[in-house]
Amino acid sequence: MKRIISLLMENEPGALSRVIGLFSQRGYNIETLTVAPTEDSTLSRLTLTTMGDDHKIEQITKHLNRLVDVVKLVDLTEGSHIERELMMIKVRATGSQRAEVKRCVDIFRGSIIDVTASVYTIQITGPTDKLNAFFQAVGEASILEVVRSGVTGIARGEKVLSL
Amino acid sequence: MEKLSGGDILIRSLADEGVECLFGYPGGAALHIYDAIFRQQRVKHILVRHEQAATHAADGYARSTGRTGVVLVTSGPGATNAITGIATAYMDSIPMVVISGQVASERIGEDAFQETDMVGISRPIVKHSFLVKDQRDIAETVKKAFYIASTGRPGPVVIDIPKDITNPVDKFDYAYPDKVKLRSYTPALRGHTGQIKKAVQLLLTARRPVIYAGGGVVQGNASPQLTELAKMLNFPVTNTLMGLGAYPGTDRQFLGMLGMHGMVEANTAMHHADVILAVGARFDDRVTNTPNKFCPSAKIIHIDIDPASISKTVPADVPIVGPVDTVLDEMLELVKAAKERPDRKAIDSWWKEIEEWRSRHGIILNPNYDVDSDMMKPQEVVRALFEATGGDAYVCSDVGQHQMFSAQYYQFDKPRRWINSGGLGTMGFGLPAAMGVQIAHRDAVVACVTGEGSIQMCIQELSTCTQYSLPIKIICINNQALGMVKQWQDMQYDSRYSESLYEDSLPDFVKLMEAYGHVGMRVTKRSELKAKLAECFAMKDKCVFMDIYVDPKEHVYPMQVAPNGSMRDMWLSKTERT
Ligand SMILES: Cc1ncc(C[n+]2csc(CCOP(=O)(O)OP(=O)(O)O)c2C)c(N)n1
Ligand SMILES: [Mg+2]
Numbered sequence: 001m002k003r004i005i006s007l008l009m010e011n012e013p014g015a016l017s018r019v020i021g022l023f024s025q026r027g028y029n030i031e032t033l034t035v036a037p038t039e040d041s042t043l044s045r046l047t048l049t050t051m052g053d054d055h056k057i058e059q060i061t062k063h064l065n066r067l068v069d070v071v072k073l074v075d076l077t078e079g080s081h082i083e084r085e086l087m088m089i090k091v092r093a094t095g096s097q098r099a100e101v102k103r104c105v106d107i108f109r110g111s112i113i114d115v116t117a118s119v120y121t122i123q124i125t126g127p128t129d130k131l132n133a134f135f136q137a138v139g140e141a142s143i144l145e146v147v148r149s150g151v152t153g154i155a156r157g158e159k160v161l162s163l
Numbered sequence: 164m165e166k167l168s169g170g171d172i173l174i175r176s177l178a179d180e181g182v183e184c185l186f187g188y189p190g191g192a193a194l195h196i197y198d199a200i201f202r203q204q205r206v207k208h209i210l211v212r213h214e215q216a217a218t219h220a221a222d223g224y225a226r227s228t229g230r231t232g233v234v235l236v237t238s239g240p241g242a243t244n245a246i247t248g249i250a251t252a253y254m255d256s257i258p259m260v261v262i263s264g265q266v267a268s269e270r271i272g273e274d275a276f277q278e279t280d281m282v283g284i285s286r287p288i289v290k291h292s293f294l295v296k297d298q299r300d301i302a303e304t305v306k307k308a309f310y311i312a313s314t315g316r317p318g319p320v321v322i323d324i325p326k327d328i329t330n331p332v333d334k335f336d337y338a339y340p341d342k343v344k345l346r347s348y349t350p351a352l353r354g355h356t357g358q359i360k361k362a363v364q365l366l367l368t369a370r371r372p373v374i375y376a377g378g379g380v381v382q383g384n385a386s387p388q389l390t391e392l393a394k395m396l397n398f399p400v401t402n403t404l405m406g407l408g409a410y411p412g413t414d415r416q417f418l419g420m421l422g423m424h425g426m427v428e429a430n431t432a433m434h435h436a437d438v439i440l441a442v443g444a445r446f447d448d449r450v451t452n453t454p455n456k457f458c459p460s461a462k463i464i465h466i467d468i469d470p471a472s473i474s475k476t477v478p479a480d481v482p483i484v485g486p487v488d489t490v491l492d493e494m495l496e497l498v499k500a501a502k503e504r505p506d507r508k509a510i511d512s513w514w515k516e517i518e519e520w521r522s523r524h525g526i527i528l529n530p531n532y533d534v535d536s537d538m539m540k541p542q543e544v545v546r547a548l549f550e551a552t553g554g555d556a557y558v559c560s561d562v563g564q565h566q567m568f569s570a571q572y573y574q575f576d577k578p579r580r581w582i583n584s585g586g587l588g589t590m591g592f593g594l595p596a597a598m599g600v601q602i603a604h605r606d607a608v609v610a611c612v613t614g615e616g617s618i619q620m621c622i623q624e625l626s627t628c629t630q631y632s633l634p635i636k637i638i639c640i641n642n643q644a645l646g647m648v649k650q651w652q653d654m655q656y657d658s659r660y661s662e663s664l665y666e667d668s669l670p671d672f673v674k675l676m677e678a679y680g681h682v683g684m685r686v687t688k689r690s691e692l693k694a695k696l697a698e699c700f701a702m703k704d705k706c707v708f709m710d711i712y713v714d715p716k717e718h719v720y721p722m723q724v725a726p727n728g729s730m731r732d733m734w735l736s737k738t739e740r741t
Contacts, residue, residue, distance in 0.1 A: 010347060013294070014282060014292065014294070017283070017286065018286060021286050021287055025287055058474075059471065059475065062470050062471035063471050065470070065471075066469070066470075066471055067347075068290070068291040068311060068345065068347060068348045069347055070347060071346055071347040163346065
């Protein structure tokens with residue numbers, strides 16, 4: 001099962017490698033990873049997705065909590081939450097394709113952020129499956145390059161992850 | 164405010180932290196620090212002969228005192244040589260602070276001479292690490308390092324410090340902080356009261372209880388509480404390899420060590436238990452045998468300071484996260500206040516069963532070796548050592564058969580007397596660990612039980628013993644082989660002794676000892692053993708090596724049947740099983 005683990009950690013060198021190390025040591029894969037400082041610049045918020053059963057995830061969250069740099073942690077998949085990913089994608093857009101691609105972008109509420117005579121650069125945000133659906137819609141053959149930010153997420157409602 | 168250089172701040176901080184000695188080895192990146200050591204009196208430095216030995220010595224110091232062991236090494240090879248000892252301390256949760264010199268800040272990342280990424284290399288085997296980037300951070304970093312190393316589940320902490328940060332020219336204000344606060348590190352100070360109540364309820368209704376206590380009880384200074392609780396309830400107690408001494412080894416209620424080479428009565432009692440109180444133990448694979456066959460009918464109460472140790476391999480019915488001493492204190496209060504007591508009849512008949520296992524299989528009552536054989540047996544050497552030292556020595560062990568025989572046959576009545584590398588199983592640990600113990604306890608009897616294989620992994624430390632006049636008694640159980648390896652080759656590889664024999668290449672240990680200015684003795688006959696041991700321990704200020712020749716064919720038994728065995732499935736000898 002896919003899990004989204006989100007944590008606050010000290011914004012210090014070495015902190016990130018300790019978090020990553022816990023996964024690589026156990027041979028677990030990190031599917032996606034995003035990190036950035038929060039409004040308090042001494043803290044970073046890290047969100048990662050990984051696959052694993054309950055026991056495995058419980059172990060990994062206990063070990064993450066044990067790291068001296070990790071201040072707070074939440075497994076977002078345990079409650080209702082919102083997840084988003086940002087994708088920028090370059091597609092071939094010539095002739096009749098141009099209108100076709102444009103329509104697709106509109107349907108997915110994306111935007112075209114750069115244009116040349118033969119290429120559109122498109123930005124789309126949403127949950128992972130929406131981004132995957134966009135690939136299908138435009139057709140894999142016309143895709144030139146894809147860059148995704150990885151999943152980031154937040155709990156729904158009044159729950160907050162803060163100090 | 165006083166102004167000091169970085170090097171002086173570092174050493175002054177150690178002194179103000181209460182450090183009385185550190186174990187180390189100098190080199191380029193640490194030379195400013197070494198100069199600071201030279202110019203003061205408060206912190207004593209012990210010069211070892213290899214950085215691995217510095218870490219093991221600091222480790223032995225820590226295990227025998229409960230205080231944090233301190234190590235100082237240079238960058239590059241000094242740092243990498245320390246790694247084995249850091250990993251050893253990490254696996255056994257030993258408080259240790261390792262200070263490593265690093266190349267100058269502006270050289271880092273250039274593959275400079277003797278540069279190695281110490282923070283990176285040590286990352287998976289430390290509790291935490293620091294790279295110091297500013298002299299103004301040194302004092303606080305030291306304070307944090309000791310705080311982290313010694314609280315919660317203890318462990319090694321590395322402070323990597325670039326050479327420019329300790330330079331003698333630039334001076335800074337010095338004040339050592341009284342305390343530190345780390346928002347991201349808050350070890351539990353007490354257990355959950357509701358859970359503790361539940362646990363006590365379960366204990367009071369137990370009919371076939373066992374207390375299973377590990378190294379956490381020793382580390383957490385909770386032996387008195389554990390002993391009081393066991394006595395009050397008349398419950399049987401077993402200790403892990405790391406926990407030996409947590410409960411008095413000669414007491415009637417003690418069933419001996421459990422696990423792979425544990426006692427039949429301990430493992431069988433665990434297997435049939437209805438309630439297991441696990442304290443400061445981690446259900447290691449060397450204890451549980453096949454996890455899904457582990458103690459099929461037991462409800463498990465698990466007390467540990469580290470939440471990650473609970474329900475890791477065996478799920479706990481009543482998990483309690485907290486320091487073992489305060490949790491046991493609370494349990495004692497509740498038991499004292501409770502009106503009910505465990506069913507007297509049930510407990511009595513449980514003891515009857517246990518006594519039967521013990522009378523049939525207990526190896527202290529019925530030694531499981533041939534007492535009249537031509538060759539001396541390793542077990543009888545340990546037994547003779549126990550008698551020669553009145554059971555009251557610090558016994559530092561290396562790794563192999565001799566380690567298991569020591570754990571089985573030396574009965575430890577006090578905590579912190581049995582010093583061994585349980586988690587990592589590091590050959591070479593024994594002698595340097597014994598140095599650390601002897602330095603912490605100058606007048607105590609310190610024995611290093613070792614094999615002719617293990618001792619050669621840190622034998623250079625005989626020179627350190629000379630320099631500091633350390634009267635360690637090295638009891639080498641010489642079976643002329645890497646005995647534990649050979650045992651497995653007997654059992655699983657049709658006695659194909661691949662690289663476990665030395666072909667007459669062993670040194671003359673007696674002459675070697677004399678070369679270092681120590682005393683060497685050789686014992687080949689049973690009839691001489693007791694007298695020679697007495698002679699050895701009578702030499703109070705001499706380091707003595709007893710090279711004791713034993714039967715090379717002896718195996719360690721009992722031994723759990725693996726794979727797929729349960730706790731109670733054990734080999735009792737080369738041919739008999741439970
Ligand atoms: C550093 C290290 N290398 C290898 C091993 C694997 N090993 C475990 S026991 C053992 C044999 C030890 O021989 P010796 O010290 O003579 O003890 P004995 O088993 O003969 O009593 C070996 C090689 C180890 N534990 N540590
Ligand atoms: Mg040997």
